[in-house]
Amino acid sequence: MTDRFTPVADARAHILAACTRVAGTQRVPVRDALGRVLAADVISPVSVPPHDNSAMDGYAVRHADLSADTETRLTVVGTAYAGHAWDGEVGLGQAVRIMTGAVMPRGADTVAIQETAKVDGDTVIIPPGQKAGQNRRRAGEDLKAGEAALRAGRLLRPADIGLAASLGVAELTVVRRVRVGVLSTGDEVMSIGDAPREGGIYDSNRYTLTGMLTRLGCEVVDLGVARDTREALSAALESAVGEVDAIITSGGVSVGEADFVREILAALGEVTFWKIAMKPGRPMAFGRLTKGGRDTLLFGLPGNPVATMITFYFFAREALLTLMGASPVPAPIRFDAISGSAMKKQPGRTEYQRGILELRDGRWHATVTGAQGSGILRSMCDANCIIVLDDHVGNVAVGDTVGVIPFEGLV
Structure with missing residues (x-):
C-alpha cells in the first residue's frame, strides 16, 4: 500500500480504464426491458407519426x-x-x-x-x-421509417419503453445482466439468524450492497461471510473467480489488514491497494483476479457501513454501468445548495457528508443529518442527499454554497 493519498478522480479514472462491456446479450419482452442496457439499435419500422x-x-x-x-x-x-x-x-x-x-x-x-x-x-x-x-x-416528424429510434448503449427508461412500444416492437436486444458476487469479511461479522455473541455484529453490508446492486440492475450472487483466515478468504474468492463478472468485498482493506489480504490476492491476480484522499472510505482495493483464463474484477471496499455505501456509489457504480454497456454512463446529478450547517474540513481530500435537502423560498438548502461517523448507517437512512466538499474546499460556514447530489437517481 502506498503512503501517498490517491485523489478521487485518479482512482475513478484507473478503475474505469479497466472496465469494458461484458459479452452476451438477451432478447426480452419490451415490458421487461426497463433498466436494461440496449445491445442493438432499435430501427423504426414505421414513420412516427405515420401520417399528417x-x-x-x-x-x-x-x-x-x-x-x-x-x-x-x-x-x-x-x-x-x-x-x-x-x-x-x-x-x-x-x-x-x-x-x-x-x-x-x-x-x-x-x-x-x-x-x-x-x-x-x-x-x-x-x-x-x-x-x-x-x-x-407532419408524418415522420418524430421518426422516419428506417431511422434509429434508440441507440445501443442506452440505459432504458420508461419513455424508451413507451417509444419502442409505439413502434410495434415486441422484444428488445439487451446486454445480459452483470453478475456480481458480494462477500463480507471478518470474524466479528454475524449473519441474520445467528445468536448474538460478545464482540459480534450483524452483517449489514451484504444486504445494503445487494440492494444497491439490485437497484442498479445487476444479478447478485451472495458469497456469504469469510472469516479472517487465509484459507477461508482464499476459498471464498477463488470459488467466485470466473463465475461472476465482479466481486465486491467489504472489510479487510484497512492498514492493519492489507498485508494479510494482499498475500491472498497476489496469488489470484493483480490488485492495487489505495489510501484515497476522501472521507469516509479512505482504504480501498481494486484489481483483476484470474483463474483458468477467466477474469473477475475485484472491488475491495472498506468495512464501515457508510464508507461501504459511499465508495460503492462513487467508484463501483460507474464501473458496473460500464460493464453493463451503458454509453454514456449516466452521471449523478449535482447542483449547488446553501449550507445550513457549519462543517470543519481541511483542504486536500474530498468529503461526502450525509445531508437533508429541501427547497425553501425558491432556493435549495442542505443540512447535515447529525453525527457523520462512517459507522453510523442511520445517517444514510435519514439523508436524502450527499453534500460533496471537494478537495480544495476548507471549512464551511452556514450560508456558504456547497455541492449536493440527491439520492433520487443515485440510490
Missing part, C-alpha cells in the same frame, strides 16, 4: 382561403376524429371539424384552434392572423 395529423382540436382549413386582415367564413363539411379519418377533400371555402390526433383531410394544410373560432350553424368563422401549416404535425 392535427396537434389541436379545431378546424382543418386551406390557408389560401383565409383573409389576412378580416374574419373568414367557411362551410363545415364534416368531422375528423382520431382513429377515424374524414373521407373527403376540403374544397374552396370549406372546413372540417378536427380532433387532436386525427388525420389531416386531403386539401387542408392548417388547423385553426377551436378556442379562437366562432360557429354559426354549419359555418365556422376564422379570425385573421392564422399561420400557414400551424397546429399540423
